Each structure stands twice: as C-alpha cells, then as structure tokens.
Amino acid sequence: MTKEKIKPDKQTQSLYKTVWRWHFYAALIFAPFLIILAFTGSIYLYKPQIENLIYKDLYEVTPQEDRVLASEQIEKVKEKYPDGLVTKYRPGETDNRSSEVSVINDGKWLTVYSDPYTGKIIAELNNDDKIMDKVEEFHGELMAGTLGDRIVELAACWGVILVITGLYLWVPKKKFAISGVLIPRFNKGKKILVRDLHAVPAFWIAGGMVFLIMTGLPWSGFWGTQFQNIATQSGVGYPPSVWSGEAPTSTIKTKDIADVPWAAENLDIPSSDVEGFTPISIDEVVTIANREGIDLSYSIYLPSEPSGVYTLSAYPPKAQDELTMHVDQYTGAILTDYHFNNYGIVGKIVALGITLHKGTQFGWFNQIISLLICWGIIFVALSGYYLWLLRKKKHDISAPKAPSALKMKSYLILLIVLGLIFPLVGLTLIIVWLIDLLIIQRSSNLKKTFNA
Numbered sequence: 001m002t003k004e005k006i007k008p009d010k011q012t013q014s015l016y017k018t019v020w021r022w023h024f025y026a027a028l029i030f031a032p033f034l035i036i037l038a039f040t041g042s043i044y045l046y047k048p049q050i051e052n053l054i055y056k057d058l059y060e061v062t063p064q065e066d067r068v069l070a071s072e073q074i075e076k077v078k079e080k081y082p083d084g085l086v087t088k089y090r091p092g093e094t095d096n097r098s099s100e101v102s103v104i105n106d107g108k109w110l111t112v113y114s115d116p117y118t119g120k121i122i123a124e125l126n127n128d129d130k131i132m133d134k135v136e137e138f139h140g141e142l143m144a145g146t147l148g149d150r151i152v153e154l155a156a157c158w159g160v161i162l163v164i165t166g167l168y169l170w171v172p173k174k175k176f177a178i179s180g181v182l183i184p185r186f187n188k189g190k191k192i193l194v195r196d197l198h199a200v201p202a203f204w205i206a207g208g209m210v211f212l213i214m215t216g217l218p219w220s221g222f223w224g225t226q227f228q229n230i231a232t233q234s235g236v237g238y239p240p241s242v243w244s245g246e247a248p249t250s251t252i253k254t255k256d257i258a259d260v261p262w263a264a265e266n267l268d269i270p271s272s273d274v275e276g277f278t279p280i281s282i283d284e285v286v287t288i289a290n291r292e293g294i295d296l297s298y299s300i301y302l303p304s305e306p307s308g309v310y311t312l313s314a315y316p317p318k319a320q321d322e323l324t325m326h327v328d329q330y331t332g333a334i335l336t337d338y339h340f341n342n343y344g345i346v347g348k349i350v351a352l353g354i355t356l357h358k359g360t361q362f363g364w365f366n367q368i369i370s371l372l373i374c375w376g377i378i379f380v381a382l383s384g385y386y387l388w389l390l391r392k393k394k395h396d397i398s399a400p401k402a403p404s405a406l407k408m409k410s411y412l413i414l415l416i417v418l419g420l421i422f423p424l425v426g427l428t429l430i431i432v433w434l435i436d437l438l439i440i441q442r443s444s445n446l447k448k449t450f451n452a
Contacts, residue, residue: 015408016169017400019169019411021400026165028397029158030162034159036142037155038378045371045374047132050131051131054131057123061096061117068119070091070099070286071283073099074089077114077121080112084110085105086302087304088300088302089102089302092116093296098116098122109127149220152220153223154425156217157425160418161418163210166199166206181203190390194390195387198386204376209376212370214353215356228265231344231347253265257301257311260315261324263351264338271307271309272307272309272328272331274307285310288332288334289312294312294323295316295321298323309326309328310327310329317361318355319352319361321340325337325338396450
C-alpha cells in the first residue's frame with residue numbers, strides 16, 4: 001500500500017510563491033549592504049584590541065607614584081597650540097594608559113596624548129585619521145553622510161523582512177526531518193546542498209541577525225531619532241531625581257556638546273550660575289569624578305561659554321556603568337546626575353542592546369558570539385547568491401513567478417504592519433508598487449525580464 005502525498009492547496013502555494021518572490025528581490029537588492037554591515041561590524045567588534053595594537057606607542061605609559069594635575073597637562077597642550085581650543089580631557093582608564101586632550105586647531109580636531117605622570121606630550125593624532133572611526137563611519141553611513149545613513153537603515157529594516165520571509169520558506173511544508181531543516185544534506189546533489197547551505201545556517205543565525213539589527217537601529221538617523229524622541233520625551237522622559245532643583249529647559253541637548261550614552265543624548269543642558277563666582281579648575285572636576293566613583297573611562301567636556309557647564313560622560317564597556325553628569329563651572333555643584341539606574345525601561349534595554357551590539361557587555365565571549373553571527377550573515381548571503389546563479393537563465397533574472405502581494409491578504413497585512421514599524425520600508429513599498437504599476441506592467445520586455 002502506497003502513501004498518498006498530501007498536496008498543499010492553491011492558496012498556500014500562491015502564498016509560498018509570493019513570499020519567495022519578495023524574499024528573492026529583497027535579497028538581490030539589500031544583501032550586498034548586509035554583507036558590508038556584517039564585514040565592517042566584525043572588524044569594529046575588536047576595536048579595543050585593534051586600537052591597542054595600532055596605537056600602542058600612544059596609549060602605553062610607565063606607571064609612577066604621582067600624577068601630574070589635569071590642568072598642567074592641558075596647559076602644556078595650550079603652549080603647543082596657542083590658538084587652539086581645548087574641548088575635552090580624558091584621564092585614562094588604567095594606570096598604564098595615557099591621558100587625552102582634545103583640541104580644535106586650524107579647523108582640525110586633534111587628540112593629544114600625554115603621559116599623566118610626567119606631563120610630557122607623547123604625540124597628537126588627527127581624529128580624521130583614526131582607522132576605527134573610519135570603519136565605524138563606513139558601518140553606519142557608508143561614508144556617504146545622510147544618504148548613506150538612510151541606505152544602511154533601509155538595508156537593516158529589509159534585513160528583518162528577509163529573516164521573516166526566509167523562516168517561512170524554511171519551515172517544512174510536509175513532515176519534519178532533521179536533514180535539510182537543521183543540518184544540510186550532503187548526498188542529494190549540488191543544488192540541494194547549496195540550498196541547504198543557504199537555508200540551514202540562516203535558520204541558526206536568524207535570531208542573532210534580528211538582534212543585531214534591532215540593537216543597531218537606535219543609532220540610525222531616521223528611525224533611531226524618532227524612537228529616541230518617543231522614548232525620552234513622550235511620556236517616558238527623565239526622572240526628576242537626575243537634576244538638583246527644577247528640570248532645565250534648553251534648546252541645546254547634551255548630545256550637541258558631548259559624546260554621551262544613547263539614553264542621555266536628549267538631556268537638556270543646565271546653566272552655571274555666573275554671578276559673583278570664579279570658575280573652578282578642571283582638577284576640582286576630576287576630584288568630583290573620583291569622589292562620585294565614576295567609571296575611569298570617563299571624559300570631561302569643558303564649558304564653551306560663561307554660562308556653560310562641565311559635562312562628564314562615562315561610556316564604558318558595561319551598560320550598568322554608564323553616566324552623564326553636568327557640573328556648575330563656578331560652584332562645582334552637580335546639576336545633573338544621570339546613571340543607568342535612572343534610565344527608564346526603554347533606556348535600559350537600549351543601553352544593554354548597544355553594549356551587546358558592540359561586543360563589550362560580556363567581553364571576549366560577547367565578541368565571539370557576535371563575530372559568528374556576522375560571519376554567518378556573510379556566508380548566508382553569498383550562498384544565496386550562488387544558489388541564484390545556479391538557477392538563473394541567460395536573458396532574465398529568473399525571479400520566482402508569483403501572484404501580486406495585493407492578492408495575498410495575510411501577507412499584505414504583514415507588509416503594511418512592517419511598513420508602519422519601519423517607515424522607510426513603507427516608503428520603498430509604495431515606490432516599488434508605483435514602479436510595477438506605471439512602468440513594468442506597461443512593458444512586455446520588462447515583464448519578461450522581471451517575470452512579473
């Protein structure tokens with residue numbers, strides 16, 4: 001007695017083909033950008049190790065018993081750059097780490113490295129020449145400014161759709177079997193093997209890929225900005241305990257004057273009381289930082305005007321140690337004290353997500369897991385392209401033939417929801433629909449090329 005095969009109904013077949021078609025085109029367009037993101041991200045994961053190797057001569061100093069005051073170190077920098085503007089001081093997080101003084105000179109942003117035990121200037125480095133900063137810029141905006149940022153955000157959002165559609169295609173439509181689902185089939189021929197080498201690893205990294213995308217989006221220029229405004233200003237805001245006295249109102253935000261944790265970027269800047277006081281020295285600010293037990297990775301941003309404040313920012317490997325503090329430049333009073341413990345639930349989740357994304361939260365273990373996910377993304381994308389080349393015909397792109405998504409109500413609803421969550425995706429969906437309606441459907445050659 002033979003078992004009769006159960007044929008899926010036409011609706012299921014149509015949905016499968018529609019999902020496959022969208023997965024195909026999304027991959028064809030956005031997979032190259034995902035490869036770039038994964039490649040640059042895998043490098044940036046090891047920023048601490050790479051910079052310690054490249055800039056060893058700038059970073060390492062011989063520990064001694066006494067340190068030179070921060071004000072004396074800054075004074076030496078001013079002597080070297082009499083027309084320069086000192087903006088930041090970073091004492092260094094370990095005993096054998098040099099201190100840093102940031103200065104703007106002749107329109108160039110320089111970092112001057114000093115020996116904190118002798119006060120001697122070791123060297124200076126133009127910030128534009130920092131290798132890992134270039135990697136970060138390429139990772140975040142393809143070194144193309146706002147346009148690059150939007151492309152990266154769009155690719156990341158479509159990456160989520162690739163995962164969702166890919167998982168639907170991966171789910172067994174008949175009986176479940178380990179081979180071809182959880183492990184590749186090595187004895188079923190070349191095409192089956194390549195298909196499995198695309199689908200099976202994709203399943204294993206799907207969760208990690210979505211996690212890296214969603215924890216990276218808060219940095220994006222459009223989605224991230226809107227999300228940040230909602231998280232920090234619309235009902236969530238900041239607890240009153242972070243300010244001494246009434247909460248300030250300012251058109252200038254903390255992110256405009258300092259590199260601070262994500263949750264603190266939209267903090268309003270308080271003002272120093274200028275009446276009848278002499279400015280305190282930066283040495284007193286260092287004393288305040290030591291007294292408050294701030295993580296030693298902190299930086300001090302100097303006030304740029306008489307009513308300005310000192311801003312202390314700690315952006316360490318672990319999210320729990322983050323801090324942003326504003327100090328009155330005349331009285332030394334702490335005007336704002338914003339720790340991880342003060343963050344709302346959204347701020348805490350994003351802060352933890354960012355340090356996990358950067359591979360710093362759990363040290364080398366975090367780096368290895370994230371690296372494997374990045375390599376997995378690259379492998380899955382390349383195997384997908386190879387799979388396409390195996391089935392591609394000579395004179396067209398061999399896109400899967402399928403009914404319009406407009407006829408698949410469940411899938412259409414999913415696209416609308418994703419378009420609302422990710423507005424740039426929604427915009428591209430409208431553009432794709434208009435191109436199909438007004439251009440492709442009116443040309444027999446284009447319809448043949450795109451299998452529309």
